[in-house]
Every structure is written in C-alpha cells, then in structure tokens.
Amino acid sequence: MRATKVVVLVVGSIALLGLVAGFITWVVLSNQNAPTPPPTEVIQLDWWKNCVLYQIYPRSFKDSDGDGIGDLKGIISELKHFVDAGVDAIWMSPIFESPMVDFGYDISNFYDIHYEYGTMEDFEELLDKAHELGLKVLLDFVPNHASNESEYFIKSEAREPGYENFFIWADPLPNPENPGVRLPPSNWVSQFGGSAWEWSEKRQQYYLHQFAIQQVDFDFRNPAVKQEMFNIMKFWLDKGADGFRLDALPYLIEADPADHEGRYPDDPLSGLTQFESHQLGYTIPLYTKDLIELYDVVYEWREFLDEYNKNHGGDTRVVFSEGYANVSMTMLYYGNEDGAIGAHFPFNFDFITDLSSKSNARDFVYIILRWLTYMPYGGIPNWVFGNHDNNRMPTRFRHDMVDGLNIINMLLPGVAVTYQGEEIGMRDGYVSWEDTVDIEACNRGDPDTYHLYSRDPARTPYHWDNSTSAGFSTSTNTWLPVAEDYQEINLAKQKETARSHFKNYQALTKLRKQATLSHGEYDIRALSDRTFYLVRSLPTHDTYVLLFNVSERRDTVDLGRVPHLTLPATVYVSSIHSARLAGHEITSSQLSLEAGEALVLKAQPI
Numbered sequence: 001m002r003a004t005k006v007v008v009l010v011v012g013s014i015a016l017l018g019l020v021a022g023f024i025t026w027v028v029l030s031n032q033n034a035p036t037p038p039p040t041e042v043i044q045l046d047w048w049k050n051c052v053l054y055q056i057y058p059r060s061f062k063d064s065d066g067d068g069i070g071d072l073k074g075i076i077s078e079l080k081h082f083v084d085a086g087v088d089a090i091w092m093s094p095i096f097e098s099p100m101v102d103f104g105y106d107i108s109n110f111y112d113i114h115y116e117y118g119t120m121e122d123f124e125e126l127l128d129k130a131h132e133l134g135l136k137v138l139l140d141f142v143p144n145h146a147s148n149e150s151e152y153f154i155k156s157e158a159r160e161p162g163y164e165n166f167f168i169w170a171d172p173l174p175n176p177e178n179p180g181v182r183l184p185p186s187n188w189v190s191q192f193g194g195s196a197w198e199w200s201e202k203r204q205q206y207y208l209h210q211f212a213i214q215q216v217d218f219d220f221r222n223p224a225v226k227q228e229m230f231n232i233m234k235f236w237l238d239k240g241a242d243g244f245r246l247d248a249l250p251y252l253i254e255a256d257p258a259d260h261e262g263r264y265p266d267d268p269l270s271g272l273t274q275f276e277s278h279q280l281g282y283t284i285p286l287y288t289k290d291l292i293e294l295y296d297v298v299y300e301w302r303e304f305l306d307e308y309n310k311n312h313g314g315d316t317r318v319v320f321s322e323g324y325a326n327v328s329m330t331m332l333y334y335g336n337e338d339g340a341i342g343a344h345f346p347f348n349f350d351f352i353t354d355l356s357s358k359s360n361a362r363d364f365v366y367i368i369l370r371w372l373t374y375m376p377y378g379g380i381p382n383w384v385f386g387n388h389d390n391n392r393m394p395t396r397f398r399h400d401m402v403d404g405l406n407i408i409n410m411l412l413p414g415v416a417v418t419y420q421g422e423e424i425g426m427r428d429g430y431v432s433w434e435d436t437v438d439i440e441a442c443n444r445g446d447p448d449t450y451h452l453y454s455r456d457p458a459r460t461p462y463h464w465d466n467s468t469s470a471g472f473s474t475s476t477n478t479w480l481p482v483a484e485d486y487q488e489i490n491l492a493k494q495k496e497t498a499r500s501h502f503k504n505y506q507a508l509t510k511l512r513k514q515a516t517l518s519h520g521e522y523d524i525r526a527l528s529d530r531t532f533y534l535v536r537s538l539p540t541h542d543t544y545v546l547l548f549n550v551s552e553r554r555d556t557v558d559l560g561r562v563p564h565l566t567l568p569a570t571v572y573v574s575s576i577h578s579a580r581l582a583g584h585e586i587t588s589s590q591l592s593l594e595a596g597e598a599l600v601l602k603a604q605p606i
C-alpha cells in the first residue's frame with residue numbers, strides 16, 4: 001500500500017514538472033513568433049520643452065546697411081539660417097533704445113527699438129517672417145536697471161511725483177571723522193568694479209547701480225515699478241513676442257534698511273587679500289544678491305504670463321531666467337516647494353562655470369547629473385555652452401571638443417541652447433586694448449589685465465563666409481574686429497565641406513525630433529577618467545548612445561559596460577576628426593577613441 005502511494009507521488013510529480021516545462025516552452029516559443037509590439041505612444045510636447053534655442057547677439061550677427069553694426073534687417077535676411085540649422089526659437093540680446101554703455105543692457109526706452117538696429121516696423125517684420133517660418137522669437141527683458149538717460153531716471157532724479165522712489169536712493173552716511181567728505185551708504189561693490197553707489201548732485205543723494213554707473217537699479221519694493229514691468233511685458237507680448245529671457249535676476253532686490261536699523265548694511269568682507277575695497281571679490285554679496293524676496297517677483301511674472309496665455313490663447317509664451325547662483329538658489333527660479341511657479345526654466349550655466357578643458361569624464365557626468373538631481377519634479381532641463389558674457393565654447397574647452405559638446409547639448413533631455421557661432425565652432429576673436437569697448441573690461445582692467453574681464457572676444461562678428469568682414473558687413477570698419485580665423489571657420493565653407501561642425505549640427509537637430517530623444521530615458525556614466533557614455537532609450541524606438549573621450553589622450557573602452565547598447569551598432573554622427581564616418585558599423589566591444597573623439601551610435605530598441 002505504502003509502495004503504491006510513493007509510486008503515485010513520484011509519477012504525479014514528474015507529470016506536473018512536465019506540464020510546467022511544456023507551458024514555459026510554449027510561452028517562449030509563442031512570444032518568439034509574436035509580432036513586434038507597436039511603437040510606444042508619445043504625447044506631443046509643448047513647443048518649448050524640447051526646442052533648440054539660439055541666442056543672437058544682434059550687434060554682431062548681420063549688418064544690412066554697412067555701418068559695421070548688426071541690425072534687425074540683417075537678422076531678417078538670415079532667418080533661413082535657423083531653418084537650415086534646425087533651430088526652433090531665437091532669443092535676442094536687447095534691441096531697445098539705449099546709449100549703449102553696456103551694449104543694450106542700459107535701456108533708455110523700454111518701448112522702442114534702438115536706432116542702430118532699425119525701427120519698430122523692422123521688428124514687426126522680423127516677428128512676422130520668423131513666425132511664417134515656424135520660429136519663435138524671445139526678447140531680452142532687463143528688469144533690474146534702466147539707463148540714467150531713461151525718462152524714469154530723469155524724473156526720479158528730479159523727484160517728480162510718481163517717480164521719486166523708482167530707484168534705490170539713499171543719503172550719505174554720516175562721517176564724524178571728516179564731515180567734509182561724503183561716505184556712500186554702504187560698502188557694496190558694483191559688478192563692473194567700484195562702489196555700487198553713485199552721487200547725484202542734482203538730487204543730493206546716492207543711487208544704487210549693481211552694474212555700470214549708467215545702469216540704475218530699480219526699487220522692486222515700489223508697487224509702481226512692479227506695475228511698469230507688467231506694462232512693458234504686455235507691450236511686447238501684444239506685438240507678438242513669444243516670451244522673454246529675464247536678465248540679471250539675482251540682483252533684483254537688496255537688503256531693506258527697515259530691517260537694519262535704518263541703514264543699508266555692509267556686505268561682509270571676503271578676506272581675500274588680493275582685492276582692494278573697490279574691487280569685485282572684496283566683499284561677499286550677502287545683502288546684494290540672491291535675496292529670497294526676489295523670487296516672489298519672478299513668481300508674480302509667471303502668474304502674469306500664464307494669465308496672458310490663458311486670455312490670449314495661441315502657443316505658450318515663456319520666460320527663461322538668467323542668473324549665476326549656486327544650485328539651490330538657481331532651482332528656486334523654477335518654483336518652490338510651496339507650489340509657486342517661476343520661470344519655465346533658469347538657464348543652466350554649469351558648462352560655463354563648472355567645466356572646462358581641465359575637466360575629466362567624471363566631472364562631466366557629475367555636473368550634468370547635478371542639474372538633473374536638483375531640478376524639481378516635472379522641470380524641463382536646459383544646457384548652455386556659451387553666451388555673450390563668457391569666452392566662447394571652443395576656447396574654454398578644446399577645439400577638438402566642439403562636436404562632442406554640441407552632441408551633449410543635443411542628446412541630453414530638455415532644451416538645447418546655442419550661442420551664435422557654436423554651430424560652426426567659432427572661437428574667441430582677439431581684441432586689442434585699443435579696440436576694447438566692453439565696459440566691464442574698461443572699468444575693471446588695464447592694458448595688462450583687461451583680457452581677464454573682457455567680454456569682447458565672445459562678441460566679435462559672426463562668420464558667414466570668407467568675403468569682406470566675414471560676410472557680416474560690407475564695411476571693413478566693424479564695431480569689433482572680425483576674428484582672424486574667419487577664412488578657416490565660416491558657415492559657407494562648412495556647408496560645402498563633406499564633414500563639418502555645421503553638418504553635424506544639422507544631423508543632431510534632426511535627430512532630436514526622434515521620440516527617443518524627446519521622450520526617452522537617459523543614463524549617463526563615466527567608463528574611465530577620459531570617456532563617458534550617455535544612453536537615450538525608449539521602448540520600441542532606436543537607442544542612441546554618445547561616447548565621448550574628453551581627454552587629450554587615446555582611450556580604449558569596453559562597450560559591454562554600456563547598458564542597452566547591443567552590437568553591431570551604427571555610427572550616426574562622429575566628430576569631424578574621427579576616422580569613423582556616419583554609417584560605419586561598430587562590431588567589437590573594445591573601442592578606441594582618439595582625444596576629443598565623440599560618436600553617436602544608433603542601436604536596437606530596448
């Protein structure tokens with residue numbers, strides 16, 4: 001009896017195991033024959049969330065009338081360049097009426113176009129033509145300060161009712177030791193050097209200027225100033241502008257004397273002995289930068305803009321904020337954890353401030369992930385490689401890194417920002433002391449040191465071709481000299497050459513339209529000190545992988561360590577000095593990359 005039971009149990013178990021094995025085989029086999037699943041559905045993103053945003057520095061982009069200065073008609077004549085390059089939106093440094101002390105960042109009339117750049121009709125034509133081509137146009141909004149030639153300042157200095165407190169005015173400090181010598185209200189230092197306070201003979205008071213003496217700081221605690229900012233924004237939105245870049249926000253608000261026994265408190269001293277009291281760096285800007293109240297102003301602007309969008313319909317108008325601050329203070333521009341919403345994004349300057357030719361692959365990964373880690377949930381990231389305030393990207397990094405850097409920009413999730421010239425790898429131009437016009441260089445530097453501060457090298461005219469003044473102007477007398485390398489580096493030449501930075505740029509802007517890049521996941525990691533990978537993947541869509549050797553030496557990496565990369569994979573884009581052309585197959589998992597070599601590989605969907 002017992003023996004029978006054992007036999008039944010053994011036979012039963014074997015039968016059950018057989019059944020399970022059969023079922024597993026059936027599942028595996030039937031899946032093998034199953035049709036490929038349909039591509040993952042992707043929801044169309046709002047236009048700005050994955051756009052290529054191009055910064056124009058109007059003075060240096062294209063001169064239409066031969067005066068050596070770029071202008072709006074020049075921009076209009078080259079709008080096709082953006083379509084050709086695959087750009088979706090442009091933002092222009094200020095084009096408003098200005099004495100040009102800081103080349104447009106000192107606005108004397110916020111409601112009109114600067115005469116050297118053209119007329120209001122030209123601006124309207126630019127908007128119409130850009131919109132016809134599907135391009136968005138953003139203006140530079142400069143809320144922190146106005147020119148001392150603006151009506152606002154003239155009226156405020158004269159204490160005209162309504163304008164008396166438009167700016168930050170203060171009495172001198174009492175000077176018991178030397179009553180004959182005036183003392184400024186505090187030790188605050190201007191961004192362009194010297195005291196941030198300037199005496200007005202007319203009003204017999206000091207006014208605050210965080211930038212040049214001619215750029216007077218508005219008082220954002222005055223409701224009339226806040227209202228005027230809404231009026232200005234509304235004026236340009238009504239004209240059809242698609243939004244604004246917001247200038248210099250960290251300086252919007254300073255400490256209130258009401259909180260400091262009636263006087264402007266001194267900033268603490270940095271203790272850095274190389275700086276004298278008039279030099280930037282002498283103090284720590286505790287009371288002059290990143291004040292928490294400024295964010296409320298930004299949140300109010302966002303509310304205003306959202307309301308405008310709601311009432312007027314059409315495509316979303318956006319604000320992108322400018323400010324150099326630490327990561328926490330930067331992220332607050334997106335919004336805060338109490339639910340306030342700010343800019344659509346703050347510009348991410350990490351590639352300018354935290355990375356350079358000295359960085360290794362781990363530094364790149366760490367800095368990229370820092371933004372993605374700190375960014376609030378649902379935020380849209382963005383990547384900036386240069387602008388009119390910093391040395392150009394190939395100069396800060398190495399010339400052989402141009403394609404790799406443009407690839408990072410285009411392959412990372414979010415918005416890719418290009419400063420004019422980056423698409424062709426333009427480098428800093430040389431500007432002698434005699435030719436230097438940048439106020440920061442003139443104020444802070446001298447013939448020996450100006451190059452440490454000058455922003456002119458990043459502002460030299462755009463290189464269209466190898467004709468007179470690089471095709472920027474018919475005049476040889478341009479406002480800044482044309483960089484000497486224009487015969488070698490120019491757009492026309494790069495369009496003709498089989499492999500060029502521009503052709504890569506075009507391939508990359510096209511690639512960004514693929515769902516993997518707009519909607520896919522990212523994975524980024526260092527494979528060694530020299531090389532890192534960035535994988536973009538989306539189920540059922542092709543996988544794209546960047547491999548970038550940022551070092552000055554060859555590196556061999558093991559592709560088996562790159563997740564989701566199945567071999568063979570095809571080269572989609574390669575840096576122009578790479579021996580591998582687009583279409584080349586990578587079959588071996590051991591891959592050698594030359595110094596600065598960057599490859600985008602296309603691989604099977606995950």
Ligand code: NOJ
Nearest residue numbers: 102105142211247248389
């Ligand atoms: C930031 C701008 O980008 C820079 O060019 C200007 O000098 C300052 N803000 C002051 O407006």
